[in-house]
Amino acid sequence: MENNIRCAVVGVGFLGQHHARLYAQLEGCKLVGVLDEDAKRAREIATMCNCLAFESLEEVAANCDCASIVTPTNRHAEVALPLLKKNIHLLVEKPMCFSLSDAERMCREVEARNLILQVGHVEHYNPVMKFLEKTVNSPRFIATQRLAPFTPRGIDVSVILDLMIHDIGVLLQLTKSEVERVEAIGMPVLSNLQDIANARLYFRSGCIGDINVSRISEKKIREIRIFQRDMYLSLDFMNQNGHLLRPVDKTFEKLEIPIEKEEPLKIELVSFLNCVRSHTMPKVHARLGAEALEIALAIEEKIQKNV
Numbered sequence: 584m585e586n587n588i589r590c591a592v593v594g595v596g597f598l599g600q601h602h603a604r605l606y607a608q609l610e611g612c613k614l615v616g617v618l619d620e621d622a623k624r625a626r627e628i629a630t631m632c633n634c635l636a637f638e639s640l641e642e643v644a645a646n647c648d649c650a651s652i653v654t655p656t657n658r659h660a661e662v663a664l665p666l667l668k669k670n671i672h673l674l675v676e677k678p679m680c681f682s683l684s685d686a687e688r689m690c691r692e693v694e695a696r697n698l699i700l701q702v703g704h705v706e707h708y709n710p711v712m713k714f715l716e717k718t719v720n721s722p723r724f725i726a727t728q729r730l731a732p733f734t735p736r737g738i739d740v741s742v743i744l745d746l747m748i749h750d751i752g753v754l755l756q757l758t759k760s761e762v763e764r765v766e767a768i769g770m771p772v773l774s775n776l777q778d779i780a781n782a783r784l785y786f787r788s789g790c791i792g793d794i795n796v797s798r799i800s801e802k803k804i805r806e807i808r809i810f811q812r813d814m815y816l817s818l819d820f821m822n823q824n825g826h827l828l829r830p831v832d833k834t835f836e837k838l839e840i841p842i843e844k845e846e847p848l849k850i851e852l853v854s855f856l857n858c859v860r861s862h863t864m865p866k867v868h869a870r871l872g873a874e875a876l877e878i879a880l881a882i883e884e885k886i887q888k889n890v
Contacts, residue, residue: 587613591643591650595619595628599653607632644669660685667692674855676703678744679872686873701855701865702872704752708851710842711818724810726793730800741776747796752875760788767885782882
């Protein structure tokens with residue numbers, strides 16, 4: 584592999600354009616080209632990022648060491664698998680794919696070929712998460728709220744696979760425990776799939792997670808509250824700030840949490856490139872992405888049974 588890792592982005596819509604923008608800026612990386620089913624869009628982003636507009640996956644595989652897959656979810660597996668078979672390292676946006684069978688195929692291909700496959704759970708690379716991972720050690724109750732205004736983009740999947748899966752991944756990381764039971768409710772409002780949902784996860788550790796999501800909100804909110812025996816934490820993933828309360832002499836001490844703000848997607852891409860360069864397992868590896876998908880699909884199934 585050259586000193587500069589050769590990268591591509593497959594799918595340069597709303598999110599994919601930012602993958603391309605950042606790859607074009609990062610040191611130790613060369614954005615070779617982009618690919619999109621809309622050839623005009625691919626040429627537009629290629630011009631902006633001073634790279635090639637590829638016409639096929641074969642071109643991507645022949646010219647690159649790694650790639651971001653930022654297509655609609657239902658195409659993740661059909662794009663990823665041919666590239667994995669060509670020994671291309673991948674960052675696949677969340678959710679990693681549409682079905683558990685495809686997730687298993689992707690995991691097996693990665694393991695058989697000793698490749699890097701990072702799943703784009705971007706909150707894991709948020710500076711807020713870095714603080715939580717150092718601070719949270721015995722959570723008893725975790726409540727998350729993730730709200731967003733409605734947009735036609737992303738309605739190819741339910742709000743569970745669109746938004747909730749972020750918080751499923753966060754809870755798996757913080758509890759380091761298996762989910763034993765799921766309760767959930769949800770309903771469609773402006774699309775044909777669930778637009779609002781609430782899930783309660785019961786972990787083997789005894790922790791309970793309550794996840795509330797909506798993509799028909801008037802404003803964006805991405806918040807988490809965590810209760811453990813020695814403290815209560817309240818943090819904001821979007822604004823990257825928060826506070827904690829700690830019991831002191833029959834009262835509470837409130838401390839503002841100092842968080843150095845950074846762009847999570849940039850951190851995520853740097854981490855991916857470092858994993859490719861050093862051939863080390865990414866923080867959000869394929870099996871963790873598959874586990875989050877499995878829980879998300881179980882939540883969808885539970886909601887369907889409650890309808």
